[in-house]
Amino acid sequence: MATTLASISTVPSAGSGSPSDKYRGAVVEDLQLPPAFSLQQDQRLDKAIELAYDRDFSHIPILSRERRPLGYLDVAQLKSKWEAGAVNADDSVLTHTTKFKRNPKNGYTLITPLTPLEVLEQFLDSHLFALVTDQSRKFVLAVATRQDLDNFVTRRGRGFY
Template sequence: MATATLSPQTTHLFTATAAEKYRGAVVEDLQLPPAFCVKSSETILRAIEQAYERDFSHIPVLDRQRRPLGYIDVATLKTQWEAGNTDASDKVINYMTKFKRTVSQPYTLITPYTPLAELEEFLKQNIFAIVTDPSRKFVVALATTQDLETFVSRRGF
């Protein structure tokens, strides 16, 4: 009867810390596509069309100063529209999930220079991360757990 044993190298794969797994990589190393955002005054029809063109499942909603207010879940919005619960000309602000910024839930800054280990921790509690420039003046990209998984598989870890 043959038995298999794990070598020290194989065992290391299952117990790797986030820092070891990402080998010092930062968000910029994910090579994310540029973010697609909509203004709060955009119609849901236009938002849905553009989301499908770009293959985005969540879209940040911005105010007039281009600050993130919240996001729309494209699949949920499309379902509501197909069910007749919305009108194509309705504004996305009426259907967005608002970001909760409070003392107990402060804004977490994710930039292109944020270590992937920190991003992983953030994504344990959130669907996606909005990546902004360090001064939070504009949205650079969106990051998901799938982006992290793709990165790790590309690196062969």
């Protein structure tokens, strides 16, 4: 059996060790995420596609007129539909939005810049991404993904100070 380079790497993977080993007290703010790019619910689809091609985001949050998160556009899925001619440029982004399911039983998980990365990791175990908001949930500040956590651990060189 051949040994791959990845299996003998000296940099621990993001999935190994305890969360306290990986993150050492770091919070979401430490991920240095770019500012969130979001769209209003009444934005036209052609504008969303244009902006999606200009940016490298996999998901775009869709907000209500009151700036409340309603759901998201899956950019890869939308681009495929666009290239296949399966969407109308005049459609509202809301018609192609995957809506958030609010579960009264579990409540709303608040992810802010001061949320510990251990909490974010737990949230991302069952979600594609997290919207990072201010404490009062009035503004979407960033979008965090599992890849952001992995990049953070790799950049930090866990245990190699």
